[in-house]
Every structure is written in C-alpha cells, then in structure tokens.
Amino acid sequence: MSWSAIRSSDTSRFENPLVMRMAGLADLSAEEMDILRENVSLAHSSAIQAELCTEGKVQMPQVLLAGWACYQRLLGDGRRQIVDFLLPGDIIGSPTRSDLPLSRTAIALTQVVTADARPLMQAIDGSGPVMPGLARALHRMAYAEDVRQRDHIVRLGRQTAYERVVHLMLEFHSRLQQIGAVHDDRFALPLTQEVLADALGLSVVHINRTLQQIRRDRLFDMRSGQVTLRQIELMRAMADWTPPIG
Amino acid sequence: MSWSAIRSSDTSRFENPLVMRMAGLADLSAEEMDILRENVSLAHSSAIQAELCTEGKVQMPQVLLAGWACYQRLLGDGRRQIVDFLLPGDIIGSPTRSDLPLSRTAIALTQVVTADARPLMQAIDGSGPVMPGLARALHRMAYAEDVRQRDHIVRLGRQTAYERVVHLMLEFHSRLQQIGAVHDDRFALPLTQEVLADALGLSVVHINRTLQQIRRDRLFDMRSGQVTLRQIELMRAMADWTPPIG
DNA sequence: CGCTGCGTTGAATCCTATCAACGCTCGTGG
C-alpha cells in the first residue's frame, strides 16, 4: 500500500504531515523536501492496539503518517501510564538514538499508517550530500519530545486534574496546528476517556467529571471525537501554559 | 579552585566521579580517561540554591563534580516541580543538545563543585583524534537521562506516595552505585523532605508520614542525611523497579 | 538569646479513587 493512495487527490491542500512538521522546525531546501517525500512512500497500516515497537528491543524507526499512537509503560499489576502521544508527522523510536533499546512500548491508539524511516535516516546522515535542514529538523524533533516529557512531569506532579486536562488539550492544539489539523480552534481527537486517564494519572470516572466541569465552565468541549476550544487565553492562563520554545 | 584540591589525597580510592560514570557506560581507552581528567580540572563551586543554568537560555554545559543539584520548573503561583536530580559525574545542560535553549532551570541543592564541560565536548567531537568511547559514553548519559524522565512520569502518574518514595530511593541507590558512593546499601542523601516532596508531587507533611511508615515497615530508613536500605528486594518488588537497561 | 530551617504531629477538609450500575451505540450472528 502506498501512502499517496490514501491521500486526497488535492495534494496542494493536504500536505504530507512529516513535511509540514519538519519544514516548521527548520528551513528546508526544495531537494530536502523531495527527499522527505520520496523516502516515506512505502507505507503500511496497523490496527488499533497494535504494538508499533516494543520495550527493550532495538527497533526499526518509523514515520507516523496518519492516526494516533502513544508510548506507554505498564506496571506489574496492570496499571498503565501513557508517557507521550504520537501524532502524524512524528517519528516513532527515538529519532537520534536508534541504536539503543527502547524504554517504552509504542502502541496504536487508532488505525495507523506508518512508513519505514530508515531510508530517510540514511539519506540524512549517510555518505551522500549533506542535508543541514533535515538534520536540524530531526534534532529539533527530538528536542521537542524531550520538552514534552518535562511538561508532562510538571502536569502529573504539580497540577490538579482540571489543570492537567486543560494543559493537555493545549498541547494537542499546538501540535496539531503544526501539521495543519486545526481549523477555527477545532480539531479531531480520537481518544477515549480511558486513554486520557492513563495519560494524566487519573481514573476514568474522574476524567469524565472533570470534562463535564470544563464544559460547564465553557473552556472547551469534547464530544464525539471533536474538540472545540472556546476560551484559549483563559485556558492558557489557568493551566500555566508556556508556548513551545526554540 | 581546582578540583583536585578538594579531593582526598588518596586518589586511588576516590576516583573522579565523571571518570567512573563514563567508564561504566562504555569502554574507554587510557588516553580517553586522561582526556576526561585533564579537561575537568578548572572547577569552581556554587552555594545552595544557586542557579547553575537558566530556563530559556543557551547555556554553558558543565560537569558536576561534587554535590547534588536538580532541574526544576516553577508554576505561576509558586508551585515547584523537580524534574530530575543531578549527581556527581552528571553533565548539566543537555550533553548532546547544547545549541538549544534549556526548558528547565538547574539549581544547586547542596554546595556544589562544577567544571566547564566545553573543553571536554570539543575534545570529543572537535577536529582532533576520534574518541569513540567518550562519544558513546556521552550518548548513553543522554539516553539514561531520557529513561529517568520516563520513570519519573510513571512514578508520578501511576504510583502511590509510598511506592514513589521507595522507587526514588532505588534510583538514587542505582545511580550512586555507579559512582562508588554506596557502601553496604548505605549512602548519603543531602536532601530535605521539601525537596523530595517537590520531586514526587506530594506535600511535605505527607512525605514525612510516608517515610515514617516505610521506616516502621523496615524497608529503609532515612535519618540525618543517611539512607540505609534494609530490604532491597522487597523494595524492588513493591515499587515495580526495573533495572536500568542498555 | 532569639531566630531560622527542618522535622514532626493533630485535626479537618478536599480531591480523587473505587465500586456498582445503567444507558447508549454499534457490529455481529442467529
């Protein structure tokens, strides 16, 4: 299956998310953007819950082209903690550290389309022509992942349930904007409340009640997979949002 | 002030923590170990609470030679979250990403001795002879930091107060062992309960009560800056400890 | 001597989890 097969025929409006992502992180030459497109054409899809890579293994890096995924860790008694979310345009499996075993498992949260990222990696730091823009963008993707993990630590450690939910929505908003998936402060969010609970360190019941409270407060609402932010600035103020740096 | 000035005269027993750390992560040649020692000789000390590097700035990477420090983030209303601890032998300021602004502040938790890490960095990836061992060790230090952050996310998100404290002690035990600072499962821990609270997302009062409970259960005790682990295997089982991989 | 930082304790409160049940939608199979 090819990536382009599932795209709209109108390629001018629907750009490859990886290209959007990386072009937003560094200036890319025309050749570099071509390399991005050429090297992610061999795509394949995975069903919900499929493991995209496994803890403790040295894995094949992949590009996530469509759908949502996450990194997670499981405790012995079944408790789950979602460590980070993966959105279209993200690279699965430590972009800059592919030689070390993974310390977390990646699973698909929706149906997912991925592509082998190795040809892209080789094009970047192989023996061919130097690709400063791509190298820089890749570097910044890894950095952004780092920053997200720290944000997540602050959320879990020092924010209330209410603040956590609001803060995570702002993260989604910011990340989805980078790949052009936000329109009028609305975006699709294909996550169950259980997934949100496991990401934010809360119970499903409490996530549910918190979402209701947030809806009553008219900050945002989340229904049938669609999120609409109604008062972004208020959300940012109350959840102590800091815009992504770099 | 020079680093060697504050060391014991018996250098055979008290090895430079950076050398111990990196030699434990990769095979180093004799020349590489010499380079480590030579390039961290210009040390200076900072008092408690001193900012070692500041959020949002591109900073000078430093080697922590003695004392404890941490990365932290502050919320608007004063709440603090400690993101990671820095122990002797650690590098302050993203070993592999020194060109990007920091997304967290580093402060000294005790009196601290640091050295400029730039000469070391230049020796590693400068134009001189290739240092495969040092490059590999540096790489693994960055990776270890990554893994710790994920561990921290799991602690904060899905573990109880009791488990969090035990798990963090096991982390300290493991890290201090790597620099030879553990003897008979005893080690010095120069942290106040307030610092532990801000790291583990708990209140000081609750940390205090949890430590008492742990002491009553004879898992470990922590008094006057000294920690003694009494039942390591039980601790590992109950806190879902996974040994550091890689 | 009094102050400050740190650890400790008690009481009350609040946030969040747990348990249980119910409704709804949707896909499947009889």
Added chain:
DNA sequence: CCACGAGCGTTGATAGGATTCAACGCAGCG
C-alpha cells in the same frame, strides 16, 4: 430483523488518600 454483547460514556454512593492549616520541638547559628 431482532437479540445479544462489547465498548464507551455517565451517574451515585462511599471510602480513602493526600492536602491544608496550625502548632510544636529541636538543632544550629549569629
């Protein structure tokens, strides 16, 4: 076609864990 079950969201009642506020003891120190 309808019955059935699974998955997901929702609700109520109850319990429990963690916070807050307050106060006190104690050691170190100027």
